[in-house]
Amino acid sequence: MGYMLGLKCRECGKDYPGEAIHVCELCFGPLEVSYDYAKIKGAVSRDIIEKRPPNMWRYRELLPIEGEPTVGMQVGYTPLVRAKNLAKALGVKELYIKNDAVNFPTLSFKDRVVSVAISRAKEMGFNIISCASTGNLANSVAANAAACGMESYVFIPYDLENTKILGTLIYGATVVGIKGTYDEVNRLCSEIAGKYGWAFVNINIRPYYAEGSKTYGYEIAEQLGWRLPKHIVVPMAGGSLITKIWKAFKEFHNLGLVKNLDTKVYGAQATGCAPIVNAVKEGTELIRPVRPATIAKSLAIGNPADGYYSVKTITGSGGWAESATDEEIIDAMKLLAETEGIFAETAGGVTLGAAKKLIEQGRIPKDEAIVLCVTGNGLKTQEALYGKLGEFAIINAKLSEFDDLVKVNGRAYAMKG
Ligand SMILES: *Cc1c(COP(=O)(O)O)cnc(C)c1O
Ligand SMILES: [Zn+2]
Numbered sequence: 374m375g376y377m378l379g380l381k382c383r384e385c386g387k388d389y390p391g392e393a394i395h396v397c398e399l400c401f402g403p404l405e406v407s408y409d410y411a412k413i414k415g416a417v418s419r420d421i422i423e424k425r426p427p428n429m430w431r432y433r434e435l436l437p438i439e440g441e442p443t444v445g446m447q448v449g450y451t452p453l454v455r456a457k458n459l460a461k462a463l464g465v466k467e468l469y470i471k472n473d474a475v476n477f478p479t480l481s482f483k484d485r486v487v488s489v490a491i492s493r494a495k496e497m498g499f500n501i502i503s504c505a506s507t508g509n510l511a512n513s514v515a516a517n518a519a520a521c522g523m524e525s526y527v528f529i530p531y532d533l534e535n536t537k538i539l540g541t542l543i544y545g546a547t548v549v550g551i552k553g554t555y556d557e558v559n560r561l562c563s564e565i566a567g568k569y570g571w572a573f574v575n576i577n578i579r580p581y582y583a584e585g586s587k588t589y590g591y592e593i594a595e596q597l598g599w600r601l602p603k604h605i606v607v608p609m610a611g612g613s614l615i616t617k618i619w620k621a622f623k624e625f626h627n628l629g630l631v632k633n634l635d636t637k638v639y640g641a642q643a644t645g646c647a648p649i650v651n652a653v654k655e656g657t658e659l660i661r662p663v664r665p666a667t668i669a670k671s672l673a674i675g676n677p678a679d680g681y682y683s684v685k686t687i688t689g690s691g692g693w694a695e696s697a698t699d700e701e702i703i704d705a706m707k708l709l710a711e712t713e714g715i716f717a718e719t720a721g722g723v724t725l726g727a728a729k730k731l732i733e734q735g736r737i738p739k740d741e742a743i744v745l746c747v748t749g750n751g752l753k754t755q756e757a758l759y760g761k762l763g764e765f766a767i768i769n770a771k772l773s774e775f776d777d778l779v780k781v782n783g784r785a786y787a788m789k790g
Pocket of ligand 1: 510608748
C-alpha cells in the first residue's frame, strides 16, 4: 500500500532502498525519501483528506511508511488561530498562529516527526529507539516509545531546563546527560548509532523522521481553506522544519491541492545561536558553526544539519531571516500570552521576536496573510521567566486588606449597590 519508493541523494540523485541510512556513499550528501507522486495524485484529493480523522496521518500517502501507521494516532491537527489582537499590536491585517504548543502528547511539534520515525523504525525491525535532543525531542521519543512498548535511550546536554528532563524521565526512558553542547551530544550519538545499531530518530533514520514535519505545513494549507499564506515565519534549530514546510507547500501545489505557490519563507533564531540567520544576512550558503549561548535551548544547535538547505529555502522563496535577543524573546513570549492567551516556549518568543523585527523593517508587508509557527509549550521552559514577570500579591483573607490592595494598585473598580 506504500507510496514511498525509497531514498534518494539530495545532491547526486543516487537511489537507495528504504533502509536505516542517511548519507550518500558516493558524495556524502544527505538522503531524502522519494515517492511515487503519480500514484499519490490518483489516491488523494481535498475531499478524501477532509473526511479522515483530525490527526497528522490524514496525509498518510505523503509520509514514508509501507504499512499502517502505528504511532501517533492523535498527533497533529492543532489549531490555526486567527490572531486578531496580536495583529493589532503588530499593525498587520491578517495574522495566524499555528499552535503546536498544544500538540499531543508532549506539547511540541516533535510528536509529528517522532510518530513517523517510530512507525518506520518498527517496520524496519528496530526495538530500541534513541535520539540526540535539545529537549522536546527527548520528551517525545520517551513518551511515544513508552506508549508503543519500546525501550528508549535519550541523550541531552546535561544542563537543559528541568521540566524537559523531568518530562523525559517520567516515561521511563534511559536519559544520558552529556557534559557538552548539543553538537557534541550529536557527534557522540553518531558514534553510538554506528557501534550499537540502534535507531536514532534524528541521525540514522533522519530521512523518515524529517518527513513528519511536512504535516505541519499541510495542516496550515488545509486550515487556511486550501491556500498557502503569503508569509510564514519558522523557528530554526537544525533547519529541518523550515525546509519540510516548504516541501509540503510544493507537494500540495504539484498535486493540485492548492492553486498558488507564492509563499515567502522567513527563518528565526536566537541571536545567541544564529548560524543560519548569519549566513542569510551575509549572502552565503556556507554555515559558520557557533557555540550557542541563549535561553532558547530547544533551538541551540550551533552546527545545523540542514543549515545549507534552510538558507536555500529562505532565499529561494524570496524570504529573509532575523534573530531575537534573550530580552526580545521574553518580551515576545509575554506579548503572545497577553494578546492571544497562548503560552509558548522560548522558541515561540524567537519566532514572534524575529517576526516583529521583519515587519518593522518592512520585509514582511502589513497587508498580506502571515503565519507564525509556535512549535512548543511555555510550561516546559519556565526557568527562562523566573524573575521576569510581575510579583503577585499575598494578603490575608480579609476584605479590608483587599480594599487596601485595590487602592494601592490604583485600579478603577465598580462597587455593587
Ligand atoms: C526542534 C525544535 C524546532 C526546530 O527544529 P529543526 O527542525 O531542528 O529546525 C523548533 N521549535 C521547537 C520548539 C523545537 O523543539
Ligand atoms: Zn550523492
